[in-house]
Amino acid sequence: MTHTYKITGMSCNGCRTKVEKTLNAIDGLEATVTLEPPIATITMEQHIATTVFQEALSAAGNYSITMDMGVGNEGVPIEVKSCCNATTKHNHTNAPVVKVAAGKYYCPMFCEGDKVYDKAGDCPVCGMDLVQQPLPQQAVQYTCPMHPEIIENEAGDCPICGMDLVPMEPTATSENKTYDDLMRKMKIAIAFTLPIFIIAMSDMIPGNPLMKIMDMQTWNWVQFGLSIPVVFYAAWMFFVRAYKSVITWNLNMFTLIGIGAGVAFLFSVFGLFFPDFFPSEFKTEAGTVHLYFEATTVILTLVLLGQLLEARAHSRTSGAIKELMKLAPTKATLVVDGIDKVISIQDIKRGDLLRVKPGDKIPVDGKITKGEATIDESMISGEPIPVDKILDDAVISGTINGTKSFVMVAEKIGSETLLSQIVQMVTDASRSRAPIQKLADRIAKYFVPIVVGVSVTTFFVWAVFGPDPALVYGFINAIAVLIIACPCALGLATPMSVMVGVGKGAQSGVLIKNAEALEIMNTVDVLITDKTGTITEGKPSVEKVYSNANNEDELLQMIASLNQYSEHPLAQAVVQFAKAKTIALIEVNDFDSVTGMGVTGTVGDKKVSLGNKKLMDQVQATIAPDLESKLIAEQKLGKTVSYIAVDAVAVGFVTIKDAIKGTSANAIKELLAQGIEVIMLTGDNENTAKAVANELHLTSFIAGCLPQDKLNEIKRLQAEGKIVAMAGDGINDAPALAQANVGIAMGTGTDVAIESAKITLVKGDLQGIVKAKKLSHAVMKNIHQNLFFAFFYNVIGIPVAAGVLFPVFGWLLSPMIAALAMSFSSVSVIANALRLRGLKL
Template identity: 75%
Template sequence: MTHTYTIEGMTCDGCRSKVEKTLNTIDGIEAKVSLTPSIATITMDKHVPTSVLQEALTTAGIYTIKLSTDKIEEHSSTNEATSKSHSSTHSHSDKKEIKVPVNANGQYYCPMHCEGEKVYDKAGDCPVCGMDLVKVPELKASKTLYTCPMHPEVIQEAPGSCPICGMDLVPMEPNDSEDQKTYKDLARKMKIALVFTVPIFAIAMIEMAHNNPLLKLMDASKWNWVQLLLSLPVVFYACWMFFVRAFKSIITWNLNMFTLIGIGTGVAFLFSLVGMFFPDVFPNEFKTEHGTVLLYFEATTVILTLVLLGQLLEARAHSQTSGAIKELLKLAPTEATLVIDGNDKVISIHDIKKGDLLRVKPGDKIPVDGKISDGESSIDEAMITGEPIPVDKKKDDNVIAGTINGNKSFVMIAEKVGSETLLSQIVQMVNDASRSRAPIQKLADSIAKYFVPIVVIISVITFFIWAKFGPEPALVYGFINAIAVLIIACPCALGLATPMSVMVGVGKGAQSGVLIKNAEALENMNKINVLITDKTGTITEGKPSVETIFASNNNENDLLQSIASLNQYSEHPLAQAVVNYAKSKTVSLIEVKDFEAVAGKGVTGTVTNKKVALGNKKLMELVKANVSDDLENKIIAEQKLGKTVSYIAVDSVAVGFVSITDAIKISSKEAIKELLRQGIEVIMLTGDNVNTAKAVADELNLSSYRASCLPEDKLNEIKRLQSEGKIVAMAGDGINDAPALAQADIGIAMGTGTDVAIESAKITLVKGDLQGIVKAKNLSHSVMRNIKQNLFFAFFYNVLGVPIAAGVLYPFFGILLSPMIAALAMSFSSVSVIVNALRLRSLKL
């Protein structure tokens, strides 16, 4: 029997692992525990009371288990995603998504997500891997303040002159970001480490010279004291954090890079201390010709300084990976001009409320999403859509926050403010996606888990082999090579290989108008072999216009009034086209009763006591309307011209039709051609009739299409393809596409579409253009190739470096690897991974 239980008290993946391990110690049960959602699925041979499970968990920590009374929905490829509501259109892979919580702005997280969603209030080290915690960016634009260079107490919100001395005010330097603070702290410690390490290194190198000139000043034992004193600031201040991290990793048994560094340098330093104070405990082979023990202060300090250099370079490079979010935040203005009683007042964008009237002056950035209420202008939307040509906007047209006004002024109504604006959603999506985990990361995680213990074992084996079989002084050779093995191994490079590429790739996509919800979508986009696409608003412009209204009784105005009045309650693009056409003909709209939208078929209602139906052939069959052969022939003729035709029935008699044209996007043909070239099968599924669908498919050279598709038909087609082993992407923009978008392996929403469609998708194309799918595919391919390069570098580096450090080349070529060279190579291994990831910033999509 199998039961599902809810677990309370789990905060990270470590908790999840502990709970799962504890439950599996109970005889007769097999447990699998997930963190998101926090549930345990337990299979038991015979019933085990919940109290027994709770008793076991109490020994593991503060966890509570109870039998789940709610049905846990399994989002699998067989999920019946038929609901149209926002709440039921989730991807079947959402449970795998790990991201920093939305409300975590300003808190800290591990860049390798060792503890899943867990965040911290203060800066510090990850308790699992030891890496510096990274601050979640503040996703708000901050206002620039101005101050006097001579009188810093003078601060104001706008440029001008100092009221005290008259000097021009200058922008205040913003507070350093957390990345910059970390970098500056490491840079300061690096300077201190260099000041003391260089003399130690010089002393050690000169000692190797023939007729050491330093011995004329002092004997060797006194120079050893000098090295000890110089090493103290390096070990106990500049690089002490490495030993703290190593200690934490050992007591928590979360072994990592710092475990190896701490053990290696710690052993070398302690060895040197014992050699200074108790030289007689060492055999002669550990001693120099002067009778002193061979000490390793220079190796300790040089290794630690090189590791610190690696951390410094890594901090510098890591700050660049979040550049996309910083650039997006720069798009947001900090102020707006509020219009109150005809007067203008400058306010912060954080004070804007829905319904406020805002004046946008020439050259200003638009503060929030809204609609023009007075005036017109051309607006540069390139930063959002990627389209370089300014877009002409007039009254009632929508405008987007962050876009730049042209040379005219206008007044707009604020409709979406704060986190509701498209720009804010883009920033939040990029922030979440850049910190999510790709499935390929599991490979690196699995290896890293066993990596450190294996390296420690190899280090111990190296020492004993050299001590027994190596040349004299065998113990010295064994000691040095064992430390080199510990130092050169770098699990950090494995951990960084995936998240760095994902972070840069997601940012690059955002800058190109391709918004990726999580890393899993970014990875899977590279695997798709079938693209399902809607027609209206996806292949076509989504801006349909009425071309013809035919009435069999020649009373077109009355018929137009009836169908326009009926469509005023519908949000469908075709309905809006009819309403707009009626307004252009100055036809007034009248009251409609019993309005009903029939999904995938059309609309019905009662107008002037007559039952009116407007829709496709299936709707005519539903209302049992009689369609004459003459009318049917006229409709077919229009459809063969690629027009979308809706039947009009009054009291169960078809009395005419409305012919609507929707131009195919110029880029659709090029995009589909490129996708076909890449071996992706493109299938058009449309609710339109077969004649119109064929006309569009012929123009686009599509061999696969289906017409008259209801939402459930699209859903079932995707399921069918998935059952054949196909990886399916679905592109759509309407509410009726939401179930199919949720079911697809990759749902792609047009940014010009509905909120429900966008929420259901894993990728959103801001511009609403099929060319964005080509960009997303190319981006996915490049990111995955970059990740594989990083993993290869990390794997190859360790596979090659560890044996060389152990001395396998010595019997053949006499080559040994100094621990200091090993430290340098280890430091740059992580940096090389990050630098390789940063190459994605120059990718041309």
């Protein structure tokens, strides 16, 4: 029998030769090993367990061997025939189809036919890892973003407000479905509405060239044909929602859209098929009735645009959770009796020993049992400096190991890990936002029944008291009331201001995710801000090198030369500082990195040590009282300070700080002047946090914050009635950003922070918050103006359309004039919104 195995740990041809020689030393097999790809083809007389190969390779070096299973184009294991009883290589064709129950484990080589196992393990025949049949996807439930009490098992519309229901949990297939569907309908609506609009407005074109092609009656039939895809496909959902709103008596904007556009369409169809039913006052010179297919389609298309903008925001709500999930590793290296075995993250149990190799993500929460490491914990702490870890130190799932290998014991697995808790916090915070009923819907709640009542009253008054033909007059005037009341401008009032405002913000480096962020930002009275990467630069830099004996440049040359061999960010900061001062680096001998303490080495003929007090004690360096007092003074300012010792005598120190951004002070000063409290929550130490808070005159600060601490503080402030904005840049800030009334992410931060936030500052600059506040105020003021324009023509036009001026002046408002008035209100809204383009931020 012949099997193919994957070998890891080979870096050169010497490794390949060593692995091949080691495998061939095992009795009963013949092995051929290649470097590219790194595989071993082994032919055996009888089955030999993979563990036997691993024991031999582990004794030879840091190599591991696993069964190499074929992978198809979609990343799914290829079904293969059992080769355990054959003498040829794998045949990846004509694989048997074996049905395996969900959740059960089976051998991908089908050595034992359809036999399955309840637990993970190795195939007793070929030794290959058993594979679990995927569990069925959990049923997705849907909720309304404005009414979270609505929970349905299928996608659809909210029975209260008519909005699209969104998944309660993110799914790969559903998150963009609504947006894609609306975009497709939007393209169709525009394609058919534009020619209708051109035909209807042809009278305004000098010479009316369209009439030279066909007469108006024929063009009316063309409009009718073009309107059918818009009404019965692209915008049909609005009529369905309008119907639901009526039968449930949850009247909303869709009620107005359905009634207004529906009546306009039915009126036009009726006028097209039965023109003789209408009096001459409502006919053109050619004898055709004024039709309103263009009003119908334009209304529906513009409302569809507003829905598309909302769907775009909803499609991104699960982005933060997806980014967080990407941090979790899918595999881990289990250590059993000294042998490494790659397993799924789902198979880890408490108490398991796991090997974490250089550059690997830590699979679960636990503590180090063997070895030491430098771990990048910025995704949890938000701090840029990796943390040195030694025996019994805790390690966190998703954080990244440095250049050393260590063994850890699993203590928290699955949903217990900190990363999983952060994911859950983001999910909960995203779903716990207070629903904001849109202003248009609140108005429509009263406006709809009033308009419908006026329309019905108009019909009966004209039918009873009007001149002949009374019923026709009543019907036409009732339609005029509905058309002029149709909320075309109401649907545009908010989206137009938001679109222009968002575009203006983008030009100024302020990215707005949705209209809700702009609305709430205008009322914010507390700003919570992270420190590292938000107020500060987010990267360590050398502030100064102090020497009490040697020349400072000479001392800098020594420590920079020493640090050139270290990958630690603090070391790199020293090296960059020296390079900026054009100081040449020299050779170092006997370099040694002492975990958690610092570095040592021989520079020239001098023994140089750079690190903390523990390192000074270890090298038995003497420290002058004057030098120590200066160093302590620096530490009290919250800076990172390292001793410099030459030949066992401390001769100076280097101070490293994370510099405050140049714009932070002015931005915070302006926000405080506007009456906004600015509170800093940071994972950094008390001294550093206090120094930054005092320098910037912050309202207050809290140091040593974990992600849940930031989240709880925001909840506490919200419980006091505060409107809270949160600015941050790290993954640890994601739950707080989601919980805050407005989350503000630094564009220089992580994707997770940006996805969790409603506002992103491209430049990673607090001055952007000042711009966002100013933009928010301007946009909200503009929206209120737009709402005035949206109703001004309606309030004036509805009584006229009802015929109140007829007894005195003999004036009636035909549906055509009603549509024109409605158009004027839309033009006013658009023109007013465009004024935001001139806003100076």
